[in-house]
Amino acid sequence: MTWERVAVPFEGYGSGVEELAWGQSELWRAMQRQQTFMPIGYAEPLPPGTTLDTVVDGLRYWMGRYQTMRTRLRHDPDGRTRQVVHASGEVTLEVVDADDDTDPAKLAEEVRLRYWESDYDFVDEWPVRMAVIRHRGTLTHQVVVLCHLVTDGFGGLIMLRDLASRNTDPVTATEPLEQARWQRSPAGRRHLSTVLRHWEDVVRSVPARRFPDSDDPRTPRHWQVGLDSPASHLAVRAIAARTNVDASPILLTIFVMATARVTGANPVVTRVVASNRFRRGLGDAVSPLTQTGLCVIDVAGLTFDQALARTARRAFVAYKHAYYDSAALDEVVERVCRERGEHVDLSCFFNDRRLVTRDLPDGPPPTPDQIRAALGRSTLRWGDPIDKPSERLFVNINDVPDTVDITIFADTHYVSPAGMEAIAREMEAVAVEAALEAEQ
Structure with missing residues (x-):
């Protein structure tokens, strides 16, 4: 060579x-x-x-x-x-x-x-x-x-x-x-002021904790698990056909409902990654623009379709307030935490990373039998643990065709390996249950 x-x-x-x-x-x-x-x-x-x-x-x-x-x-x-x-x-x-x-x-x-x-x-x-x-x-x-x-x-x-x-x-x-x-012009400062007020109001109102205590903290402490779920992909297609809703809010709803079930936390408070390219002058921007909006969704007692409608509304508001000076935002969050006298955990993230596979395929929706049959093709994979700092919970939906490919990164001092796997598998269960609701 x-x-x-x-x-x-x-x-x-x-x-x-x-x-x-x-x-x-x-x-x-x-x-x-x-x-x-x-x-x-x-x-x-x-x-x-x-x-x-x-x-x-x-x-x-x-x-x-x-x-x-x-x-x-x-x-x-x-x-x-x-x-x-x-x-x-x-x-x-x-x-x-x-x-x-x-x-x-x-x-x-x-x-x-x-x-x-x-x-x-x-x-x-x-x-x-x-x-x-x-x-x-x-x-x-x-x-x-x-x-x-x-x-x-x-x-x-x-x-x-x-x-x-x-x-x-x-x-x-x-x-x-x-x-x-x-961003430092009068218009930019007005925008930032509006966003910071919104975040301050939300941070003041949400429960401080996101996760129960981990019963299995590991060393190295940061783990990753992935689930490749063709059944979830078919389920999302069926839900989209029934509700006439895009796959992105469907996937977010699946995550929110699964997290609520596994952690017992309601409302679910998660930071959703926004591309920000819907903003004026940024539609074809190459430079990095993705930031996170803060999404608060209470799904207690809701059917999936009810939760989907609520999630879509809350996500819209979160994306609207996802363009900001992160240093200024951190100062606001730190001040609110001091005034509350407790740390408000905002380290739960959801990122729909699909780009090429963002559009669902045309054609008739999958049948219930096709969805059930695909459950046997799901595969779980564990990545190598690391000791580099990362967020407490970060869930990605990856750009893989003909499946819902999930990767979960977590700090095992907050979410145990078993808890990570439970969230991934529960996401599949929520998707399949929601797709089969119509026949029940």
Whole structure:
């Protein structure tokens, strides 16, 4: 195996120094808490016939088109971290020549892991690491790893879409430099004041605790479990057909009802991840914008359809108030906790990460027999425990076709491994029960 480094010069429109925009600040604070640059990316096969010039041109296109790709951080003497957008520079593409008897796919994954796990320099490194694998003279795979400060899932789709078409239309979305300027404008300050008042009212009103005491704290304390549930996917399709409601609020309702059953907590208080791209000027933004809204849902005594209607309303309000200065929000929450004389636990998160599979397939809804038959195809998987800090409970719905793929991350000092598994399995049970309600 040999390595070659190809220098790729670039230039693009826009440069300057600004405060971090709210989406960037949210991620920067999370990176500091979790001690990671939150890498995102992939190792994938290249289309046959791809040349090195094509890959170089694609990297240069990304660097020139998006200000976030040309952004580094600056830590100033006043203690603030600021974004610095450069007008030009030079980034490196690595070309890795695989030995004749080496599996290029395996080598590509090894390169991705090296990029993923090595330290990242926020001040002096460009926020992209890219390589191509060459095997017997032919480019076979590409590896791309980005610092999360560049983009989020929705922004990543826009980047891939633009790359495929080599879109040269001017970028019309508001980019982070301009986002930061608006956020400290009178209009931005009014918006933030409204959001902070809403959060303060909610935090004052909710029960302080989210979870009963864990009866099985582990070391390492942070665990993950996944459930792949084709039956839940069929159930969601049936519920959507019956209620004419999108899958996203259905999945949130499934999570809320399952959590209430397992923990005994009502109302369920969870932070829902919002893309924020429904806001003016942000629809096609590549930069990271996802933040969380605070959703409070009491499902005691409700049927699933009643809970679904309530959840959809509460989620709408939560998304409306999910764009803010996270440092200012933390100050509000800390003040309310002091005034209440107790810590209010807000460390329960729900994230519908589906992008490509967001739309349900067309066709007739699944039958009850099809849903029941799929129950036997569910699989549970446990990830490796870690000791890096994370949230007390974080539930993801992953972008996997023809199934509801759930990943639960939890601090076992608050949610035991058995409790994590119970929430995952109860989510499947709630979905299937709700889908079969119509025939009862």
